[in-house]
Amino acid sequence: MLDIRSARKVFYKGQADEKVALDGLSLSLATGDFGIVIGSNGAGKSSMLNAISGALVLDSGKILINGADVTAMPVHKRATRLARVFQDPMRGTAASMTVAENMLLADLRSRKRTLRQGLNAARLASYKERLSILGLGLENRLDTRVDLLSGGQRQSLSLIMAVGGSPALLLLDEHTAALDPRTAEIVMQATVRAVNALKLTTLMVTHNMQHAVDYGSRVIMLDAGRVLLEVTGEEKARVTVIDLIGHFSIKTDRMLLAS
Amino acid sequence: MGFIQDVLTSFVAIMPVTLAQSLILAFVVLGIMIPFRMLNFPDLTSEGAFPLGGCVCGVLLAAGVSPLTCIVVAFAAGFAAGCCTAFIHLRFRIHTLLAGILMMTMLYSINLRIMGKSNLSVFGSPTVFDWVPFARPGFPASKIVVAGLLALIVFAALYMFFRTEKGTAVRAVGANPDMAEAQGINVWAATIGGVGLASAFSASSGALMVQSQGFADVNMGLGILINGLAALMIGEAVVGKQTVWRQLLAPFAGAIIYYQLVSFCLAAGMPPPDLKLATGLFVLAMLALPSLKRGRGSAPAREAIRE
Numbered sequence: 001m002l003d004i005r006s007a008r009k010v011f012y013k014g015q016a017d018e019k020v021a022l023d024g025l026s027l028s029l030a031t032g033d034f035g036i037v038i039g040s041n042g043a044g045k046s047s048m049l050n051a052i053s054g055a056l057v058l059d060s061g062k063i064l065i066n067g068a069d070v071t072a073m074p075v076h077k078r079a080t081r082l083a084r085v086f087q088d089p090m091r092g093t094a095a096s097m098t099v100a101e102n103m104l105l106a107d108l109r110s111r112k113r114t115l116r117q118g119l120n121a122a123r124l125a126s127y128k129e130r131l132s133i134l135g136l137g138l139e140n141r142l143d144t145r146v147d148l149l150s151g152g153q154r155q156s157l158s159l160i161m162a163v164g165g166s167p168a169l170l171l172l173d174e175h176t177a178a179l180d181p182r183t184a185e186i187v188m189q190a191t192v193r194a195v196n197a198l199k200l201t202t203l204m205v206t207h208n209m210q211h212a213v214d215y216g217s218r219v220i221m222l223d224a225g226r227v228l229l230e231v232t233g234e235e236k237a238r239v240t241v242i243d244l245i246g247h248f249s250i251k252t253d254r255m256l257l258a259s
Numbered sequence: 260m261g262f263i264q265d266v267l268t269s270f271v272a273i274m275p276v277t278l279a280q281s282l283i284l285a286f287v288v289l290g291i292m293i294p295f296r297m298l299n300f301p302d303l304t305s306e307g308a309f310p311l312g313g314c315v316c317g318v319l320l321a322a323g324v325s326p327l328t329c330i331v332v333a334f335a336a337g338f339a340a341g342c343c344t345a346f347i348h349l350r351f352r353i354h355t356l357l358a359g360i361l362m363m364t365m366l367y368s369i370n371l372r373i374m375g376k377s378n379l380s381v382f383g384s385p386t387v388f389d390w391v392p393f394a395r396p397g398f399p400a401s402k403i404v405v406a407g408l409l410a411l412i413v414f415a416a417l418y419m420f421f422r423t424e425k426g427t428a429v430r431a432v433g434a435n436p437d438m439a440e441a442q443g444i445n446v447w448a449a450t451i452g453g454v455g456l457a458s459a460f461s462a463s464s465g466a467l468m469v470q471s472q473g474f475a476d477v478n479m480g481l482g483i484l485i486n487g488l489a490a491l492m493i494g495e496a497v498v499g500k501q502t503v504w505r506q507l508l509a510p511f512a513g514a515i516i517y518y519q520l521v522s523f524c525l526a527a528g529m530p531p532p533d534l535k536l537a538t539g540l541f542v543l544a545m546l547a548l549p550s551l552k553r554g555r556g557s558a559p560a561r562e563a564i565r566e
Contacts, residue, residue, distance in 0.1 A: 079443035094434035
């Protein structure tokens, strides 16, 4: 469960180029909810994700994950509760380390790291099994350095790393945007399968309206640092790409009138 | 023919002495490698940590403290110095190289304060090298045994550590700090601990050197960094750096080869003042090699380092 309560963040406060990134944003996601976040550039999607993960410190407001207040927690402490897949495949993996070592790091995300041997036979077997789900052959390349993988393979690895250990919250930051259409589809299907199978509470940012229509249990549209629109339940089942794009244009009209 | 024979004779004659020296200095090379390769944190602290360890050891030896305790205290002092460098970088977002320069400059004054004068003779004080049975104290054999044994222990311990869960986490901080943080790893703790440990090795090397040569000098660190880098480059060229095993072996192998090479050059009649120029050119060549291989056509791919 995720609860964001009137989150506010202003960049360059008091300067000429002051920018309100989050303007009293409130959002609540029930356990098992799959929220799709859409919105134009600069609407606050990335700021919201960064605020949840802890990369961005809020000026005011609260963030709760499964009822626990994480507002003051640094990134590495929040990591025990949430996992994130970035848009850039390079950011989510350690390039100079092997596939197995990357899996190990993710495996230990919410555990205490000990002085026992990291990679043992039992772990390697379980990584092999988890990677075979993708059907990309990664299970046979456990000793390959990650920088030798393609972008799609790296992103798929990031996804498997993120969903392992069933995090309380999964953040997907346009995680298929940098991939070719076919690979994007593979990663997206794997995502949906994992989210459904593990009943993960998920927040996915996307610019792909078709994804917003096809997947998820609710659509959240952000604008100017607050929630402009939420589509859930019956309405979500009936919503079309045209409907969603329509809301973008309303905003654009308003912007035109205001200027 | 006579010339070559002379060169070889004098080179072979000092080989054991050079080997003993290189095994002691291998710990500085290790202290340069750990931040540079494992943490992606190019660190210059060793230039100050090496004499720091020497000065601490010298003063304590002169005060009659046991030689092993001297090394332990020098290790701790070096650890503190390395922690400071890492903290300066992390807290104030100062470039790692500048943080290192600041630290080694400040350490020079601290070293002088510790000793109270610029050099101190501890000749005749007991050393860890006296404890080797069957070897006459003061001879290279005992130094080779002690330093070699220490190197073996440290190598084995580090190799085991970097394969543990904690060790893998430390390497992740060097590979991708953002990713490491997102995987719940405390980047501050890993960086401070890692750089601290590296400087602790440099300081221990200084302490061993003081016991080996019988005196401490505030200037004993001068140029140690460039020598260490050259040794590391040779080591990596010879044993490679693809795996943790090779990367850890590189400083030790490199130190042994490099100092024999230097001693050979000196035996062959190279004027000692030219040594640093030669070393510098060698390091430059080793660092420039990848970009020369790539040719002029492609964009200059710079090694990504932490800023």
